[in-house]
Amino acid sequence: MSAPPIDDVRTEETPGPVRVSVVPLLRRLHFYAGILVAPFLLVAALTGVLYALAPQLDGLLYDDVLEVSSASGAPRPLAEQVAAAQAALPDGTLTAVLTADEPDATTQVVFSSPGSADDGDRTVYVNPYTAQVQGRLTTSFGSTPATTWLSALHRNLHLGEPGRLYSELAASWLWVLAIVGAALWLVRQRTARHRVRSVIAPERGAKGVRETRSRHGSIGTWVLIGALFLSATGLTWSTYAGDNFSAALTALDAKAPALDTGLGGAEGSTGSDGHSGHGDVSQDAEPVDPATFDRVLVAARDAGLDGPLQLGVAAEPGTAWTAAQVDNTWPIRLDKVAVDPETATVTARADFADRPLLAKLSSLGIQAHMGRLFGVANQVALLLLGAGLITLIVLGYRMWWQRRPTRADRRAPLGSAPKRGTWQHLPLWFVIPAPLVLIAIGWAIPLLGLSLLAFLVLDGLIGLARKRAGGRTSPQSG
Structure with missing residues (x-):
């Protein structure tokens, strides 16, 4: 609340007796x-x-990119969708794929582009039913340019x-x-x-x-x-x-546990709240086989991860890929698993239910603050x-x-x-x-x-x- 009324309080010009009160x-x-x-x-x-109002604004500005005109038939394998995206952006480094969260939504194939004039990832939007590219946008952690701009406006006025x-x-x-x-x-x-x-x-x-x-x-x-x-x-x-809040969570051992992505003695981890595979893949990594996304997706589904998933490419050679639920609408789905890309076996997992109470409340509070938790x-x-x-x-x-x-x-x-x-x-x-x-x-x-x-x-x-x-x-x- 803002400035109080002062019609019946003593102002700087009005002396009076001293009474004990706060x-x-x-x-x-x-x-x-x-x-x-x-x-x-x-x-x-x-x-x-x-x-x-960002979701509605995205629908107005990017409807032809974010949604398909006709959702009919079975989705094409991710390998075909990723291959189409790679053909549309051959100079990008593939980092992640976000599966469609609705039947009429496009699949998002995310690339990092080092040396670009502006920051952000390059996301190619693919029709999951035809494997045809519908467009591409500069994104930040999955957010469209408009949402990213509004977020920065609210956060720091650019x-x-x-x-x-x-x-x-x-x-x-x-x-x-x-x-x-x-x-x-x-x-x-x-x-x-x-x-x-x-x-x-x-x-x-x-x-x-x-x-x-x-x-x-x-x-x-x-x-x-x-x-x-x-x-x-x-x-x-x-x-x-x-x-200070983060330091307090660390002192109380109340932070969300990291997901172990190490394989065969290699060390690696990614935070449970992070966007694994978003721009953190080594630029010297070997080319990604699009078929790996299908194997990782099957492994994640077999591990019980339903809903929209973010499939992240291994950050370094010898480390696991990640599959993370990205449904922030209540009831949320935010579990995550690490998958060996060679054997398609789950090597580690980090479930939302296992997070400390303060970590859960912090995550839920942030989603509600952003207007996502209850749609x-x-x-x-x-x-x-x-x-x-x-x-x-x-x-x-x-x-x-x-x-x-x-x-x-x-x-x-x-x-x-x-x-x-x-x-x-x-x-x-x-x-x-x-x-x-x-x-x-x-x-x-x-x-x-x-x-x-x-x-x-x-x-x-x-x-x-x-x-x-x-x-x-x-x-x-x-």
Whole structure:
């Protein structure tokens, strides 16, 4: 939730008695965090909504490539399909094949092309019933150019690694704004006659800033859980907080086990969440026999792997091929096996059911964050959640404008911030553990800690400057 209302809280210009409470601190924190972080959240919400629509956009842009016009008869052997793709892209290094996930879907034959002007794989789309090539696209981990572009827009605004700071900053503060906003809204409604209704529904007959605040609070209540979910899952693959999360999983021995692809004493492995065979095949490897894909597919099916599969070429000589389920829609199918390409026997497997609980939750959470886990229902939920966050931000800024002083002697373009010196209101039970909690949060979520520290320093300097200039504000920051 964004900037809080300040019509009935003390601003920097209004002195008053000191009461022991954490509410003044929460008001000031929510106000400033909402104003300063909301632009990042707005961009993240807008780009997230666009990314949620990626499957439909793919259908509009690439329908002639992704789908066959007529699904009739039995599919041709993979060897024929792969041979057709190799003929269409003779200079590529074959790395993987993705079997059709629907009867009317094409088979995807993936090649890596070193030295290309742009990054990404080259995927050739083959009609599984005729073994005819329908087209080819530059892809990234199976995603079309449009989906890849939208993903990068949401992740880093196409600014590379520096751009990822925006999305991590938004995810870092989202949970703080949501929790603090919910606490402030519940405090405000604690004396309401119909308490539950006042929390979840706008106030009837309210006007002006009161109406805006009521809508802001009630919408915030509805999106609270979703906002916390987006924040948590978004941080798991962010740059700094994501590294800490990964380190915590390693320390707790809670990471997904790697699939052993070693053969005859050779060592090799691939992560259970990885896209085996996608661009990681040695460029010096021997040419791939297309018939091997049929043998690996049969071995995988005999091992119980149903649904769409990704068949990965051995990364190095003397290592196994991989066959991985790639169905991310609930109930998911994400098991994986290693197959000896010579004997077509399964040499190792890594099942989703055997992953530690945290690894399972992390994988499921990421798929839901991307709108894949529950199909269209997941997309609709993300669209509603994104719309809710955007509305909250707009209402928050509207409240800030509505609370501006309008008297002739005190005109201002925007409303004043809650009063400084909120630390004076804090009870001991909050003050004593607070430093340790802040240090722990700052370590786990570095951008949150650094941005909070920067705010405290800047706020303190501004307060000190105003005091020296004869203002009535306290030099202590909130």
